[in-house]
Amino acid sequence: MSVFPFSAIVGQHEMKMALLAAAVDPRIGGVMIFGDRGTGKSTAARALAGALPPIRVIEGCRYNTDPDERERCPEPNPSKRVRKVPVPFVDLPLGSTEDRVLGALDLEKALAHGEKHFEPGLLAKAHRGFLYIDEINLLEDHVVDLLLDVAASGENLVERDGLSMRHPARFVLIGSGNPEEGELRPQLLDRFGLSVEVRTPEAIDERVEIMRRCDALERDPKKFAAKWKGEDSKVLRQIDRAKKALAKVKTPAKILKDTAALCKAVGADGLRGELTLMRSARALAALEGDPAVTRDHVKGMAPLALRHRLRRDVLDETGSTVRIEMALEELFG
Structure with missing residues (x-):
């Protein structure tokens, strides 16, 4: 397929x-x-x-062990040969x-x-x-x-x-x-x-474009893949750069306070919300090539990191995403 x-x-x-x-x-x-x-x-x-890109593994290893971590391979007498797999x-x-x-x-x-x-x-x-x-x-x-x-x-x-x-x-x-x-x-x-x-797209133009692309893939998979190979290569390079830069992306104290204030304002259960929002905002900053996390990164990832952690109020019909957007507006304008 x-x-x-x-x-x-x-x-x-x-x-x-x-x-x-x-x-x-x-x-x-x-x-x-x-x-x-x-x-x-x-x-x-x-x-x-x-x-x-394909990953390097020890040949014959059923655990996809990285050759650079050969000592962690559970296989008895792991091979010294290396191969690449998807x-x-x-x-x-x-x-x-x-x-x-x-x-x-x-x-x-x-x-x-x-x-x-x-x-x-x-x-x-x-x-x-x-x-x-x-x-x-x-x-x-x-x-x-x-x-x-x-x-x-x-x-x-x-x-x-x-x-x-x-x-x-x-x-x-x-x-x-x-x-x-x-x-x-x-x-x-x-x-x-x-x-x-x-959600299912509402815009007619989007639905038409989806049909076109699916049809093009079915008619000629190789041609369709070749057409988008350049764009996928850009995504690959973006991920690679972000992974290398992630450890160097700074998270200012002010951003940490913003994150904690937002989680408190929406009533997020536990502290997983803060940690996840901090990590995902930093990953977004790395993807966008920014040296430090900004409030925009926090606002961009807040609905994804918090919407499933909010306490439900049976008397409040407001959805989780709307509650987060209202809190963002109130706190940060």
Whole structure:
């Protein structure tokens, strides 16, 4: 199946901005995308993964280990040879068991040879890439808990069946869902870094342009990919520059106070809101080539970082995004 170029996606600015920020700084904690069916949720995530350059891995390693971290490779006697592979993009199907997600004892080898071997799960395959969960609101809560814990720590620890295995599992977690089919528990939603709301485009011109581009991809995938290769290369260079510059981007004390004041004003639960807003605003500054985080960066990322962390008031019908915009206006003008 041909991957739709990231730069060819029409509209959906907020979703694309969230994915780019998460790609620059995985510590943001992943992206939750809520929206109607057929609005390009999975397309955008796959497109971003497809636009990134191949990664270097140890040949024969089932954990996508970086050759520069050879000592962390769980494979016995890892090869000294190196090869390049596409950035991993792993779909986690509904109904996945803990064994399939985390990894488990290889029963075939255990029964045939009486040996204990670990069979890596989906988390190992997603290491250094993207883990995508469609309809995450329908996934069993205990599995989502496990995923979020590993995504936060960057490491997967499995202790069962007499096995003890630990391996790196750093990935960008992307969840998508349709609110009409059930909501995610607030405790779990809060663990996602950014939350995006996507809607079916209303403008006729946008809808027509989407049809044109999808039709062009179906008719001649190679020609369509070649047409957008230059734009995708710009996105790739932008991400690469942002990653290199991220550690040097300054966050002034005044901006930290603005961030804390905004989170307090909207009544965000806990302190994850401040941390996520600070990190995502810094990632946005790096993407835009700015040396320091400004109030504009904070205002740009505030709805994404905070809308899913607000306490609900049954007497207030105002949506989360509107409440954040009102607070921004009141605090910063």
